Amino acid sequence: MVVITKKKGESKDALFRKFSKTFIEENIVDEVRKRQFYKKPSLARKEKEKERAQRRYRR
Numbered sequence: 276m277v278v279i280t281k282k283k284g285e286s287k288d289a290l291f292r293k294f295s296k297t298f299i300e301e302n303i304v305d306e307v308r309k310r311q312f313y314k315k316p317s318l319a320r321k322e323k324e325k326e327r328a329q330r331r332y333r334r
Contacts, residue, residue, distance in 0.1 A: 277301065 279294045298304070 277303070 277294060277297050279290055279297065281290055
């Protein structure tokens with residue numbers, strides 16, 4: 276959960292930029308997209324294994 280507190284003299288634009296930055300840093304959009312559809316456990320396992328193989332290949 277992203278919580279931004281307003282400091283004295285801080286503008287709305289600065290608050291929005293700070294909110295957007297923390298929102299992106301916490302990968303909330305990616306998490307929502309990932310959870311949007313149900314993924315079978317076997318498919319999730321295959322994708323994880325594929326990612327591991329790609330990481331090994333890059334090294």
